[in-house]
Amino acid sequence: MDDxxxxxxxxxxxxxxxxxxxxxxxxxxxxxxxxxxxKKITNVVLMVEAAGIEDRESFLRGE
Incomplete structure (x- = not known):
């Protein structure tokens, strides 16, 4: 059958x-x-700020 x-x-x-x-x-x-x-990133940033951690990058890298 041809179309x-x-x-x-x-x-x-x-x-x-x-x-x-x-x-x-x-x-x-x-x-x-x-x-x-x-939302998760925002929550992490807020927790870091609430903890008074100034060097966020080092904290997030686990240093």
Missing amino acids: TTEDILLKKTGRNRMAIEKMEKELEALKKLVSELS
């Missing part, structure tokens, strides 16, 4: 749409991870 040009284009469009939807879901997951990481 017409229209059929081929419709299939490609459908695959592209599915790929875009998959990328959008992955992007949302990445945004969530970045948000969680940002």
Whole structure:
């Protein structure tokens, strides 16, 4: 069975749409991870400041 040009284009469009939807879901997951990481970093910075540690970089490196 031969596909017409229209059929081929419709299939490609459908695959592209599915790929875009998959990328959008992955992007949302990445945004969530970045948000969680940002909150954790903020908490660490606040704890370091509350502890009165002036050299944050050395503290975070464990020196």
